[in-house]
Amino acid sequence: AMDPCVSCVAGKYSGEEGNDKESDCTACLCGKYSTTVAATAESVCQECVAGKYAPYSGNDDDGDCIDCAAGKYYVNASQCSDVCVNCDAGKYLPTEGNDEESDCIACECGKYSTLPGMVNDDCVDCVAGKYSGDKGNDEETDCDLCVAGKYSIDIAACNNTCLECGAGKYSSQLGNDQEADCLKCPAGKYSSMTGNDNITDCVDCPAGKYSLVQGAISSVTCEKCECGKYSTVVGAGTYTCQACVAGKYSPKVGNDEESDCELCGMGKYLEEAGVCGIEGDSASGSGSGSG
Secondary structure, three states: OOOOOOOOOOOEEOOOOOOOOHHHOEEOOOOEEOOOOOEOOHHHOEEOOOOEEOOOOOOOOHHHOEEOOOOEEOOOOOEOOOOOEEOOOOEEOOOOOEOOHHHOEEOOOOEEOOOOOEOOOOOEEOOOOEEOOOOOOOOHHHOEEOOOOEEOOOOOEOOOOOEEOOOOEEOOOOOEOOHHHOEEOOOOEEOOOOOOOOHHHOEEOOOOEEOOOOOOOOHHHOEEOOOOEEOOOOOOOOOOOEEOOOOEEOOOOOOOOHHHOEEOOOOOOOOOOOEOOOOOOOOOOOOOOOO
């Protein structure tokens, strides 16, 4: 004869005989499921695997186990609630149902992200003037700055691509992102070196010389005061040469103190200022007004 007894449905079981109502069928607990009809033991209830959870009891299909959302994972099976953990900042995870931290994908070098639980690769580029060789950076300060005296125009740089400021220029700032951040040495100074990180790296033209040129790369730009003149100013960025006063003259160029102006000898005089005289001639005053 046909058995008139009704099977406990999938997701439930009963280890007793003589059951007289449906509620005698015991549901598999939350975090588990069973596909077996007329099951006789709790052992048919299978765990929802790690990376999934099931909040209800009596689940009859593994599809009742809900995936951890993208951007999250969980390492233990048989979970009854959404205990899924965010991937750390600096990582992302586009797929669902992940069961270990290593499933989280690190942001590439030259990038960072401050957001935990990120789903897509929304990692932010290190800006020009900065770089990072590490993966999985979780804050903007993980991007290293170009040092003073250098700059870089590269975005999302993995390597130190910082270039030196050219000769005749300097920069005391960190993280420069364009060549224009390299400032020209002021007039009256020069530098033949590259990568200068301070205005003090610009060398002064010596006394007796001046330079009107900004960004000079050589001492050649320092021009000597003409004969008949002198200048005591170091690093002169304007024309500072002063005339030897009347009664004095100098045949030399580049004089750096007033005493370089020679006195007219006894029995002689000179009415004009700024007179050169003839080198080797102790004397006379061409143009001395002596007649």
